[in-house]
Amino acid sequence: MGRLLEHHSKQLLKEMGITVPxxxxxxxxxxxxxxxxxxxxxxxxxxxxxxxxxxxxxxxxxxxxxxxxxxxxxxxxxxxxxxxxxxxxxxxxxLDVAQEWYLSITYDKSRQAPVIIASTRGGVDVEELSRSYPGEMVIHHVDPFEGLPGFRAREIWADLGVGGKLLGAAGALLSKLYATFDRYDAYLLEVNPLVVTTGGELVAAAAVMSVDDSAMYRQSRLADMVQLGSERAWRPLTELEKKMVEVNESDPYRGTARYTEMPGGDIGFMCGGGGGSLLCFDTLMSLGGRPANYSEVGGNPPEAKVYGLTKGILSKPGVKGLFVAHNITNNTQVDVLARGIIRALEELNINPTTFPVVVREAGVNDAIARELFTAAGVEYYGDEVTLTEACARMVARMKEVYGEGGQP
Amino acid sequence: MGILIDRHSRIVIQGITGREASMVTKHTLAYGTRIVAGVTPGKGGQEVHGVPVYDTLKAACREHQPDTSLIYVPPAFVYDAVAEAVANGIKLILIPTENVPQKDAVKCLNLARRAGVRVIGPNSVGMINPGERVKLGAIGGDNVERCFVPGPVGVISRSGGMTAETSWMIKRAGYGVSTSVSIGGDALIGSTIKDLLALFEADPQTRAVVVFSEPGTSQEEEAAAFIQERGFTKPLIAYIAGRFTENMPEGTVFGHAAALISGNYGRPSLKAARLREAGAHVLENFDDLIPTLKQILG
Structure with missing residues (x-):
């Protein structure tokens, strides 16, 4: 998912006929x-x-x-x-505020349905709301085929005690907010506070919106509003991460190569798929290794993507070794991985005897991969060792070459 | 035995003429699994490795009465394909497609649930019952026996790739699998760990289950509750990858409204604690799977 900046969210709300400041x-x-x-x-x-x-x-x-x-x-x-x-x-x-309300729409992943949380007590965050005023919240699960017809929207506010002229307006506003959520494949739309002005008008005073990046192919309106890859970071993407997003997007339909820079570290981490990467990262750490990045490579990526990612991983300052591992692959051709990795190593003049490289790649075409890696002087393992054993070899190799403290 | 699929399964592949689907068809047939038909609109009358192709699932159903569908279509067409499967009386759907928009996933899952149709995935690499030589999806590739041999252990994995690696570890320990299921890496999936534990409980071949988990969702917590309710009484071994993510700055996951609704779930350490409390064997190191299995199965 990708989070929109507030002026973008407000622009979209405005276009849907919702009043914003x-x-x-x-x-x-x-x-x-x-x-x-x-x-x-x-x-x-x-x-x-x-x-x-x-x-x-x-x-x-x-x-x-x-x-x-x-x-x-x-x-x-x-x-x-x-x-x-x-x-x-x-x-x-x-705004001239008479009341502050709370409204959010997101997905309840357990119930597998969109969920609306509404309260006539806004301006505080939703955790505080649920802790201190649980009786003043309405939680409504939306039937994905029914959507949010007007009567449902009015029921939500009426249950919170909203009446009179305000009820019709609040219902109409909620319908429009749900329509916005639905139309833009949002993952979250939170309006807090939703202000009732002294003039009796309803205004979306603050808007937080994030959208589903899997739906970008049908959301051209959002193309310039969401940075690709930003959903994975807790900070702005680094220059290196941006480059790696480019490498991945250069061939968007064949394989994935995701990269996240980690603070410090000396082991270049070139692993996949999703679960295998998590396992290897945990295992290296528990053995005293220090991965310099996180990565997920899978889905049978072409050689160029593997090469680009490997070069990126090795270009981070402080990287003094490379660990390459996957779970035993179902469809990823490990000979293709081998070619991309070896090309990057050769181009950077890396000598695996002085720069530890440990590979554990088993699966499709691994006999060829074994020949390629072995010819390149790389310490290669197929399915004769487990992932954990390969992680242990990597950590041991780092110690062999650089000593216990990591300095050569 | 095993769960979900066996030699009586009548498998159809929607989107069979695609590059990957065609390769999967070839590997699946070579493994000995029967595929009764394929569907690709506009390609009716063709064959893919000998499997007849129809323009509509309706026509394929008329000729071959499939009950299980493997849906190999791009994200934008997944909902339509699922609706087509449900409308034509398919009882089990497996969706390998990655990056299905969540709005579509929600519709697929609700539609199937209302019709009593079981869904595995989206984002599942497949499932396999090696005792019956039946597989659904890319799982196992062209060298199925490397990882999957028949035996008494059920496998449930939230990671596609680790479905194979976990099954291979079980083989390395000297056992094999009853059924291995990649349940899909997404937060919105059709069948959860708990759902499959219920099936493995009833399967006489399965003596123990291994679960490979990751951060996020409340599936492990639900599974722990299910064990405590005695819904699953066989030994459960779990490995939860991604412990390092707990020490990362907050912000990789956001949307606190969603977090609130799902409860304070997701952390590997909390999942591990809940599963241990319920009596599961939670592995510190993945390699401990081998001695743990030997200790349990003898």
């Missing part, structure tokens, strides 16, 4: 001041970063005048909120 995006204090002047009211300034709970992180500020908006924007720009540097701020009209 007046807003502008500013990249400097001067721009923020001008934006506040155009808005012509006290404003809220929010760091545009793809993380939640920005209020708690000090990433939301208020300003009564354009001058103050410039000051507050200056304070936000350049700080880092949960690993994300603030490059832009959202300058928004401050």
């Amino acid at each position: 007046l807003y502008e995006v500013a990249a400097s204090a001067v721009e923020a001041e001008e934006a506040a002047r155009r808005i012509g009211k006290p404003v809220v300034l929010k760091a545009l970063v793809p993380v939640g709970k920005r209020g708690k992180a000090g990433a939301i500020k208020f300003a009564d005048t354009p001058q103050e908006a410039a000051l507050r924007a200056g304070e936000l720009l350049g700080i880092t909120v949960r690993h994300f540097p603030v490059e832009k701020v959202l300058v928004e009209e401050k």
Whole structure:
């Protein structure tokens, strides 16, 4: 999934006929001041970063005048909120709030259905809501074939005690929010607070939206709003990670090669598939090894992808060895893996006698892989050893070459 | 015996003329599994390695009465294929496709459940019953016996690749498998660990079950509860990969509303603790599988 920045979510809500505050995006204090002047009211300034709970992180500020908006924007720009540097701020009209409500739509994976959580107590996070006011929440599971007809939306608010004129408006708003969630293949749409203004209008004051990246092929509208690969990181993608996303996307329909940079480490980690990678990473760590990255390679990738990923893995500073392993493959051709890996090693002039490389690859065409790796001087194992035994060999080789502490 | 598939299974492959489906057909037939028909719209009348191809599943059903379907179609067409299978009375569907949009997955799973149709996957590499020489999906590739030989152990794996590796470890320990099932790596899947434990409980061939797990979902917690309710009474051995992810900064998983709804689940250490509490053997190292099996099965 990929998380949208708030101005993008609000743009989409607006297009669906949902009222949002007046807003502008500013990249400097001067721009923020001008934006506040155009808005012509006290404003809220929010760091545009793809993380939640920005209020708690000090990433939301208020300003009564354009001058103050410039000051507050200056304070936000350049700080880092949960690993994300603030490059832009959202300058928004401050609403005249009568009530704050809570609304979210996501998937309940256990019940295998979309679920709506609504409350007339907003402005606090959903954990707090469920802890302190469980009686003031409605949890409604949506029938995926029925969707959310108007009467259901009204029932949700009516159960929370909403009545009068507001009920019709709240029902219509919820229907539109569900339509937005459905139309854009969202994984999460959270509006908190959903503000009832003193004028009796309902406004989506804050919107958090993330979308299902598996559905991007039918969501061209979202193409520029979501960064590919961003769903796997807890921080912005590093330059190396961006390069590896490019390597993977260069041939999007054949095999996967995913890469995540880990802090520190000295073992280049070239493993797959999903479960095998998790197992090998845990095992290397438990044996005292220090993987420098995480990776998942699978689905029978072409040689070019394997080569590109291997080069990337080896290019991280501090990498002094390479561990290559998969579960016994069902369809991934390990001779193709071998060719890609060996090409990268040769191009980088890596000598496996002084730079530990341990391979455990068994499966389709492994007899050829054995010949290729052996000819290249690489310590190769097929299904004569287990994954755990191969991990132990890698850690032992690092010690042999670099000594106990890891320094040569 | 074994679960879900046996030599009486009447298998149809939807999307049989695709590159991968055609290769899987070849390997499956070579293994000795019967495939009664294939379906690809517009390619009716052709054959894939001798298997007759029909334009519609309806026509294939008329001629061959399949009860099990392997759906080899790209993500965008999975929902339609599942709906076609359900509409034509298929009872067991396996979906290997990866990256099915979750909105579509939810519709597939709800549609099948309402019709009483069992789904394995999406994102499953397949399942195999080696005692009956029946396999469904790419599982085992062209060298099935390397990993899968008949025996008393059931395998349930959330990782496709590790379905093979786990079965191979069981063979290395001197045993074999009753049925190995890759249940799919996605959060939204048709049959969970608990669902299959119920089937393995009833299978006389199965004396113990090995589960390969990963972080996320509440399947292990549900399985632990199921054991405590005496729904599954045979020995269960579990390995939960991905312990290192617990020490990563938060943010790789987000959407706290979803986390709230699913409960505070997902952490390997909590899963391990729950399974141990229920009496399962939770492995620290994957290699411990071999001595543990020997100790249990004798």
